[in-house]
Amino acid sequence: MIPASTERAGIPLVPDRKEPFLVRLLRRESTLAWLFLAPGLLILAIFMAYPFAYGIYISLTDALVGFSGTKVIWFENYQRLLDDPIFRKTVRNTFVYGFGTVPFKLVLGLSLALVLNQQFRFSRMFRAFLLLPWIVPTAISSLAFLMLYNGVLSPFSLVLKDWGIIEKNINFLGTPVNAIISLCVANIWRGIPFFGISILAGLQAVPDDLNEAAALDGANTWQRFWVVTWPVIQNITLISTLFSIIWTFADFQLIYVLTKGGPANSTHVFGTYSYQTLGYTDLGTAAAISLYMFPFLAVLAVVLLRFIRTDD
Amino acid sequence: MVGSNARRSRWLALYLPLTFFMVFLLFPFYWMLVVSLKPNTELLDTSVNPFLLASITLDHYSYLFTDTDFVRYTINTFVVTVGSTILSLSVSILIGYALGRFRFKGGSFMGALIFLCYLVPPTLLFIPLSQVVSNLGLYNSYWALILTYPTFLIPFASWLLMGYFRTIARDLEDAAKVDGASRLQAMWHIVLPLAMPGMLSAGIFCFTLGWNEFLYALVFMGSGEMKTVPVGVVTDLIRADVYFWGSLMAAGILGSVPVAVAYSFFVDNYISGMTAGATKG
Numbered sequence: 001m002i003p004a005s006t007e008r009a010g011i012p013l014v015p016d017r018k019e020p021f022l023v024r025l026l027r028r029e030s031t032l033a034w035l036f037l038a039p040g041l042l043i044l045a046i047f048m049a050y051p052f053a054y055g056i057y058i059s060l061t062d063a064l065v066g067f068s069g070t071k072v073i074w075f076e077n078y079q080r081l082l083d084d085p086i087f088r089k090t091v092r093n094t095f096v097y098g099f100g101t102v103p104f105k106l107v108l109g110l111s112l113a114l115v116l117n118q119q120f121r122f123s124r125m126f127r128a129f130l131l132l133p134w135i136v137p138t139a140i141s142s143l144a145f146l147m148l149y150n151g152v153l154s155p156f157s158l159v160l161k162d163w164g165i166i167e168k169n170i171n172f173l174g175t176p177v178n179a180i181i182s183l184c185v186a187n188i189w190r191g192i193p194f195f196g197i198s199i200l201a202g203l204q205a206v207p208d209d210l211n212e213a214a215a216l217d218g219a220n221t222w223q224r225f226w227v228v229t230w231p232v233i234q235n236i237t238l239i240s241t242l243f244s245i246i247w248t249f250a251d252f253q254l255i256y257v258l259t260k261g262g263p264a265n266s267t268h269v270f271g272t273y274s275y276q277t278l279g280y281t282d283l284g285t286a287a288a289i290s291l292y293m294f295p296f297l298a299v300l301a302v303v304l305l306r307f308i309r310t311d312d
Numbered sequence: 313m314v315g316s317n318a319r320r321s322r323w324l325a326l327y328l329p330l331t332f333f334m335v336f337l338l339f340p341f342y343w344m345l346v347v348s349l350k351p352n353t354e355l356l357d358t359s360v361n362p363f364l365l366a367s368i369t370l371d372h373y374s375y376l377f378t379d380t381d382f383v384r385y386t387i388n389t390f391v392v393t394v395g396s397t398i399l400s401l402s403v404s405i406l407i408g409y410a411l412g413r414f415r416f417k418g419g420s421f422m423g424a425l426i427f428l429c430y431l432v433p434p435t436l437l438f439i440p441l442s443q444v445v446s447n448l449g450l451y452n453s454y455w456a457l458i459l460t461y462p463t464f465l466i467p468f469a470s471w472l473l474m475g476y477f478r479t480i481a482r483d484l485e486d487a488a489k490v491d492g493a494s495r496l497q498a499m500w501h502i503v504l505p506l507a508m509p510g511m512l513s514a515g516i517f518c519f520t521l522g523w524n525e526f527l528y529a530l531v532f533m534g535s536g537e538m539k540t541v542p543v544g545v546v547t548d549l550i551r552a553d554v555y556f557w558g559s560l561m562a563a564g565i566l567g568s569v570p571v572a573v574a575y576s577f578f579v580d581n582y583i584s585g586m587t588a589g590a591t592k593g
Contacts, residue, residue: 030416040403048463055440128576136568137524139542144340155362250433253526271435287439301431
């Protein structure tokens, strides 16, 4: 603090005179921080927080697309859904789809990472290629599966018929059980590279000398994996798993392209069933369907948050 | 003896699984490519090997350019993707910088909040968001997607950049400030150039996430010629007859090229970028 008397004494207060209020404010780290956060938070508030709250409101009304004059019916939409056989199937499918595919993606993705972590010629090129299922728009790669699963043209059917294993073409997407399995295979296919690449990133942190020391001590590959490698990649593996469950849970495009929830509404997940209901202009119910995801997502998010570093 | 043993284990640990993954993960792309180049007469002919090409045609590709809106869809997707990437990246650099380098009350809470936003899937928001978009008069315009894609691009890019900014030593900035540079000057001249790789990866990820988005594009910009490539291909090119597969697969190949190219150049950035700072050490 500069005593007030100095000013009266005529000594100019350099920082105060030269720096207007705004500049002094900007010198404070917290002001600048919030200023930096503001534009992004504004966008997220308008297009994320507000719609989320608005969605809760819509789900409590009998709103129809294109009609005004909605009234609040409280939890009627939610209640009606509990008795809706399609919705029940939707919930079951989502769990089958979310938890049934993740173990395969995890094990295969981990193997992929361990393979790609080795030194070999063109390894960079292989990495880039094997990432493709994850990178290419899912809607587009699903089209490839749409043809591979086609009742008439499927090359799998043609080959198996040729080998005499089956007599008629396989109806990959035509029966509920076949369709769910086909969807899961396509989902596993798409998810493996994500696990592969995140675990591969984790593997970079495995100390080579420790691995060599363990090898010299006579540890076999399996032992070295559990003692040296696994502790390092444990966290990233867990995080990838939680991410994958969330994404699979909330999936849309793959199912929309391959089955649209069919046959006979037997393969819906929350996203596709909500979209279909929106098509019937039943806005309130559609909003309720997708909001039913929220409790599951919230639990997964809280678990995930515990493993993520938010401070430094 | 030792040599053959090592060779055998090399086969078991590397070549065998690598072959499996190459076949399993790349077969659908191979199939797309083959079908997109196959004449229609061959497609339904069961006497020829379906995995090979007896002759090659570019008809399916030229059909896309002359008889469909594919070019228009591509332009739409570029506009939307580039627009939302620029918007998201600019605000995310600021957020990432603030969360990564400033110490302030509420900082780690905001970090957690941004992370939670990243976990909100489009399927949870698309119903009310469609109402917001139409109330703002944005339905079926580029702005519908340029403004809504940031809801998933900003959290992702901010999180990634926060990790990057944290890895840059504070001393450098402090030294610059001692030299008389203001905080903003230090940021602009010292920290941002060092964070270039991070910003590049964040930009590429935003681009690919935007390019691949499906649900918002389907619901907010899904009519007429305003469709994006993924939506247009799925809703327009699937027809009732059997002869659409060639052009459908051709569209799939072309629609994948931009993101595949973007990634193949930056695959190493991708690997380091995706997890930068996100995990407990």
